[in-house]
Amino acid sequence: MNDFDFGKPIDILLIEDNPGDVRLTMEAFREGKVFNNLHVVSDGEEAADFLKRKGAFADSPRPDLILLDLNLPKKDGRALLAEIKSDQDLRRIPVVVLTTSKAEQDILRSYDLHANCYITKPVELEEFITIVRNIESFWLSIVKLPQTE
Amino acid sequence: MKKRQEAMKILLVEDNLADIRLTQEVFREGQIPSELFTVKDGEEAIDFLRRRGKYAGASRPDLVLLDLNLPKKNGKEVLREIKSDKNLAPIPVIVLTTSKAEEDVCRSYDLHANCFITKPFDLDRFIAVARAIEHFWFRIVQLPRPAGGQT
Numbered sequence: 422m423n424d425f426d427f428g429k430p431i432d433i434l435l436i437e438d439n440p441g442d443v444r445l446t447m448e449a450f451r452e453g454k455v456f457n458n459l460h461v462v463s464d465g466e467e468a469a470d471f472l473k474r475k476g477a478f479a480d481s482p483r484p485d486l487i488l489l490d491l492n493l494p495k496k497d498g499r500a501l502l503a504e505i506k507s508d509q510d511l512r513r514i515p516v517v518v519l520t521t522s523k524a525e526q527d528i529l530r531s532y533d534l535h536a537n538c539y540i541t542k543p544v545e546l547e548e549f550i551t552i553v554r555n556i557e558s559f560w561l562s563i564v565k566l567p568q569t570e
Numbered sequence: 571m572k573k574r575q576e577a578m579k580i581l582l583v584e585d586n587l588a589d590i591r592l593t594q595e596v597f598r599e600g601q602i603p604s605e606l607f608t609v610k611d612g613e614e615a616i617d618f619l620r621r622r623g624k625y626a627g628a629s630r631p632d633l634v635l636l637d638l639n640l641p642k643k644n645g646k647e648v649l650r651e652i653k654s655d656k657n658l659a660p661i662p663v664i665v666l667t668t669s670k671a672e673e674d675v676c677r678s679y680d681l682h683a684n685c686f687i688t689k690p691f692d693l694d695r696f697i698a699v700a701r702a703i704e705h706f707w708f709r710i711v712q713l714p715r716p717a718g719g720q721t
Contacts, residue, residue, distance in 0.1 A: 506682070513679035525715060532660035532714040535653070535682045539712045552710060559706040563699055564685045567676045 431457040431561055432569070434484035436468040436501070437519075438493055442542065442549075446488070449553035455561040460484065465496025469504065472511055483569040484514060486560055489536075491520040491527060499530065506535040513567045517556055577603040578708050581631035583615040583648065584608065584666075585640055589689070589696075593635070596700040602708045607631065612643025616651055619658055631661060632713050635703070636683075638667040638674060646677060653682040660714040664703060 433450065437443050443461050450459045460481065462468045468489075471478040487505070491498035502518070505511045515537040520527070523541040531539045540556065543549050560566070580597065584590050590608055597604045607629070609615050615636070618625045634652070638645035645665065652658045662684040667674065670688040678686045687703070690696050707713070 512682070513676055515679065515685065523712065528712050529660055529714045532662070533656075535659070537684045538662065538707075539714075540710060541712050555706060555710045559702060559710075560685075563687060563702045563706075565670060565675050565688050567679050567686075568672055 431455055431485045431566070432482045433457055433459045433486045433488065434468070434471060435459055435461045435488045436463075436465070436493065436498070437461065437488070437490045438463045439490070442490075445546070445549055446553050449550050450557055453554070453557040453561070455557065457557075457561065458482075464494040465498060465501045467495075468493075468501055469496060472505065485566045485569055487514055487516045488519050488556070489516050491518060491522055491531070499527075499534065502531065502534045502536055515560065515564075515566065517560065519552075519556070577605045578633065579629050579631045580604055580606045581615070581618060581634045582606055582608045583610075583612070583634065583640065583645070584637045585610045586637070589637075592693075592696060593700060596697055597704065600701070600704045602704060604704070604708070605629075611641040612645065612648045614642075615640075615648050616643065619652065619661075633707055634661055634663045635666050636663050638665060638669055638678070646674075646681060649678065649681045649683055662707065662711075662713065664707070666703075 435443065435446055447459055450457055462471050470476050471481045474481055489498050489502060502516060505514065505516060518531045518536045518539045519542055521542050528539050540552060543552060582590065582593055594606055597606050609618050617623050618628050621628050636645050636648060649663060652661065652663055665678045665683045665686045666689055668689050675686050687699060690699060
């Protein structure tokens with residue numbers, strides 16, 4: 422349903438500091454239907470460097486989709502979201518907030534900051550994998566993502 | 571995954587009568603109780619969202635499905651107005667259009683559309699897409715509730 426099914430893989434940037442969640446997300450995406458590369462950074466500053474191709478990330482690809490945790494070391498996920506969505510160049514990249522928080526204020530604040538959607542991570546393992554698979558199938562097969570360069 | 575008792579309120583902004591009917595059917599037969607409101611042009615969409623004129627008693631939608639090519643006020647203009655209005659900005663807007671022009675895709679995301687979906691021409695695929703929207707946005711995603719809880 423989108424034009425990415427053949428050809429270049431979809432680049433996804435996962436911004437997550439919990440190693441267990443990183444591993445599960447990688448597994449779920451590896452088994453997905455759409456050819457994709459999952460890149461992982463574990464704090465907000467690294468994420469900003471990746472997106473702006475600074476330092477060690479000079480050659481990083483521009484991601485087609487971002488999965489963002491809110492509670493991150495160094496630079497908080499909320500601050501990073503605000504930065505991405507107010508940047509003329511980066512703001513069109515869809516950002517899926519994926520966090521353990523289900524606080525009403527985090528949900529509302531994320532949408533205010535123009536998160537593309539907000540998803541609470543389930544605690545239960547099977548449910549977590551189901552959620553990640555749903556993100557994969559909706560964003561990579563149903564939605565039309567903006568093309569990167 | 572989220573469970574909500576009350577019906578999800580959807581505002582469909584669409585001028586094509588066949589697409590309206592089909593979308594109504596899909597959501598009526600859906601897994602999740604929902605109430606679909608339909609407006610057929612961009613000005614009506616804004617009136618509905620701002621509760622003006624005959625829409626003074628309108629509900630605040632949980633989700634907006636927005637076509638881009640609309641009479642009176644086009645979809646991009648509607649999107650810009652929603653996403654620059656502090657009160658309306660948190661409502662997720664799904665652009666659902668026949669267009670697959672890269673310019674429309676990029677412009678929509680730049681204007682903070684929550685996602686962009688090209689309507690498939692094929693009937694079964696259209697139904698599958700509508701079901702996917704229903705499932706993802708009402709079962710997987712946490713939708714915002716406005717502060718103060720007004721509905």
